Amino acid sequence: MEAQTTTPQTECECGVHPSVFYLLATLLLTSCSTAMLCAAMMTEHWEHVAWERAALAALANTSNTVLHWLLDEKVAKVEEANNRKGVGTFLVPMNGGIWTMCVSLEEEEARILSRAGFPQEPLCTNYLANSDDEEPRADWQHRMQNLSISCALVCLIVLGSAALVGAFGVCKHQISAVLVTGVMYLLAGLFAMFTLMIIHFKRIQRVSTRSSQGDDTADGVVGPRSAALLLLSAREFTTSWSLELGWGGVALATTTSLLWILLSKIMRYNPISTMIL
Template identity: 80%
Template sequence: MEAQTETPQGECGAVHPSVFYLLATLLLTSCSTAMLCAALMTEHWEHVTWEKSALTTLANASNTALQWLLDEKVVHIEDVNNKKSKGTFLVPMNGGIWTMCLSLEEEEVSILSRIGFPTEPLCTHYLADNDNEERRADWQHRMQNLSISCALVCLIVLGSAALVGAFGVCKHQISAVLVTGVLYLLAGLFAMFTLMIIHFKRVQRVSNRDSPLVDDTADGVVGPHGPAYALLSAREFTTSWSLELGWGGVVLATTTSLFWILLSKIMRYNPLFSMLL
């Protein structure tokens, strides 16, 4: 009698291994979705800085006076031959897919405003239609638009995958679970396209560093661009943590896709799993 009472208790307390697989799939899905969304929405894909030695050399060659401010974080330039050309600053910036912002604190901006720092928006929005902004080169327009388009598609696919996946698990729909796996594979693919576009955009800038005509954007320049035009080759573009987070999200999204596809197979060939849900 004692042995008969212990056996049902052991069976009731057992957890089917498929449940752990489902929990692992949901956890991996949450992590990959969060990483991709964070990577696409943050503004630390690239940093724009100025190399001091190269900047000094170019300034001497172009007869331009430099004034270092905020512990050599910001440079105020003035054309020696044109005293009226004031208020041009070389500043560090950080950018994402959508915007390019100044890497300065509000207090630092307030200090600079006392010596003529222009009261312009702290961020440049690539999606904004601003006719007053300096036009970028055609290749930069195309690359930026492609990266924005791929990022938007990735976010839309992620949102769709979350809805379809929730429906498939709650309603025990095998086809919806399989579609969720395909959607996460597409999300990782479009995220990879975005990362590759940003990478080739960076390679193009670095390879043409000595030719400012190829990259004549105003990234890192606040104020009149004329005095800074001869100094543009002293800019340094470096990648930052958002890009690395994006690559991690691509790997997790691909793994998540495989987990969802395998989950659909388990639901199809293991009826007990559907009963547990």
């Protein structure tokens, strides 16, 4: 009877430590939350300015103005009834970010409107630019705009610093740096939430002052603003997808913060080198 030779089975030591999957999940969620917050802060779709056509027509009928709709009724040109050959004022849709307000028109559309007297000027207004020629904004709008810009800038600075500290903590196995990264992402989410709340209350304030003409800014108006003062109540302010992206980024940043704090606890007993090996 032939003797069966048995070969000892060696266990495969090429397995991956479960903590590695946790580390990868933390890094993935960190990248997603950072990208969402940065995109929300840098994009220009926090707020949309539009004009309600029915209300605009009704107000024009009761005032000494004439409306001319252009670009498939996307833009309205306002002229005084006794001076129809004047320069006129344009009521345009706009989209705004934390520190910018841009006309929602393509360059080709702006060139077409220039034939009707549309002024050749930059399509975006930067709130950070120090220009004395711009229309003065109300005090409450100045305060809220400056607060939102400050909170957004702090959020971006904290996100950049957290990325550097987190990379250093993981690469050099510095548990304290990993813990600090978790705290910094919590701070970034907190300042992002402050920005979102300021924009939210700014919109509520605009809605509440709409009927009383309290919001007399030039948002949505290109040209002499005096011709459109009686039509401002037909202007509508609505929030857009950047605000929703920001709330999603806040939720992910809070979750990311908890993951980094827990990662610092895991690294006390499972160094990164042993996880990978």
